[in-house]
Amino acid sequence: MKWNIEQLKLGETYSFNVVVDSHGTKFSGKLNLSPERCTLIVSGETSQDRHADFTIGNVDHLLCWDVRTTFILLNLKIINYFGGMLDHHPKAIKAFEISYEIEYVICTHSHSNHNARFLGFELDSSLIALWVGETKTQHEIISKFNSGILFGNREAIPSEFEQNIDGLGSVVIGYAASMHFSTSEFSAGVRFPPKFTMMFDEYKTEIETIDLFNVLRDFLTVVIGRKISIQVIQLISAGSPVFRPTLYFSEPKFVSSENNYVMFPLGCNPVRNDFGLPEFPLTSINAYFNATSEVRTYFKKYVKYRTLENPEEQFLGYFRLLEKLTSQQDSFVDEGKLELLLTRSESFVARYFKNALATKDLFRRIRKANKSKLNTASCITRFMKELPTDLLVNLVLGKPDIVPICQFRNDLIHANRIELDENDVQIRAKFIEVLLIFALFKTIGIAPESLALIVPRMHGYDWIRNRPDSIITV
DSSP, rough: OOSOOOOOOOOEEEEEEEEEEEEEEEEEEEEESSOEEEEEEEEEEBBBBBBBOSSOOOOEEEEEEEESOOOEEEEEEEEEEEEEEEOOOOOOOOEEEEEEEEEEEESSSSSSSSTEEEEEEEEEEEHHHHOOSSSSHHHHHHHHTTTTTTTTOOOOOOSSEEEEETEEEEEEEEEEEEEETTTTTTTEEOOOOEEEEEEEEEEEEEEHHHHHHHHHHHHHHHHHTSOOOSSSEEEESSSOSSSOOOOOOOOOOOOOOOSSSSOOOOOOBBBOTTTOOOOTTTHHHHHHHTTTTHHHHHHHHHHHHOOOOOHHHHHHHHHHHHHHHHHHOOSSSSSHHHHHHHHHHHHHHHHHHOOEEEEEEEHHHHHHHTTTTTOOHHHHHHHHTTOOOHTTTTBBBOOGHHHHHHHHHHHHEEEEEEEOOOOHHHHHHHHHHHHHHEEEEHTTTOOOOHHHHTTGSSTTTTGGGGGOOOOOOO
């Protein structure tokens, strides 16, 4: 059991003895939080003057607390229930124990959180620090500290950027500067870890806040090119509390085998740019949050497919997304002229075949078939024409391989007998993933010319890099 918890850190394990309220009647509980699972076990006795109203089913919202901390539990799923009679006389006494698995936990020091509202959240992440890199802003902070003016005036600590999001709020990367001094460690100076903050224009509920966090995390995962590990998520509420509420959820610790760099660095005020990489366009953040829910779902699904270990499943997932993002329509003949012809001839054809219903269905299919000039392979090939040739000529696969890749997709879907080793599948999956990255970033306004300098930094890109003795037709 831990006392005096100021904030919950993701990846840490906690156990609390808590009090759980059921319509004014209090029961004891055990709240266990770990990267593998979050659970609440509630137990107690009930009688005619002591009632419990714990639903034998899923629960959306539940409060519990220990000596000085309140926990808001969200999306609880029942995993075990026991109930039995202890005594019948002089009054009936029953015992129960109920166990829930919890999706999200909010830790707060406030005692009135039946309808908690938040104005934003702040992320503490070592990977976001890697994304920011070494900047002129950081050097400015150090210079001001050395000059004794960093904390000596009322000026705000310099930040890297602030980007407005239409209809939602803004995102900021700033620095939490603080002085430290330790005689035992012979150390003194200033710390200023970067913080990624999202602020809302209006209050959001717990679930709305968590949903926006997940939407942002999907975006950053795609941009950075790997799963975002976060140490602390602080929730911003009204006023300036000494201890901000923190969000906790279970997430198995992920050991990355990927290189210690990010795919698309922020590149904002860099001290140096040795590789000549483009600056990340901040306007794409606004474009992402104001895109359709369908577009954000594509980002979310891509993040999910990245975690799959089976290369065939990964390939199919990437292909489905690329197919949707590159889908186009073209007609065999002029739609207007065809519509005029069908309208004029429909009554004649119906009389000729003596079947008006069948004729109507036939003409509907003709209209649909006329728009199917482009198949999936044609759409993907058209999309590839938008991409820089300098990039495509350096890939082991190209436009001539699109039709065989589409056939390979069909063979996998229909479980046809094919002989391909795992390396071949991985190469095709990575090739489709590269095209998918171009298609995803196109939806938020990032030019393919900029991405051509970025995609070679993708994990596994070397699998599809063209060797000098290979010749690819583009």
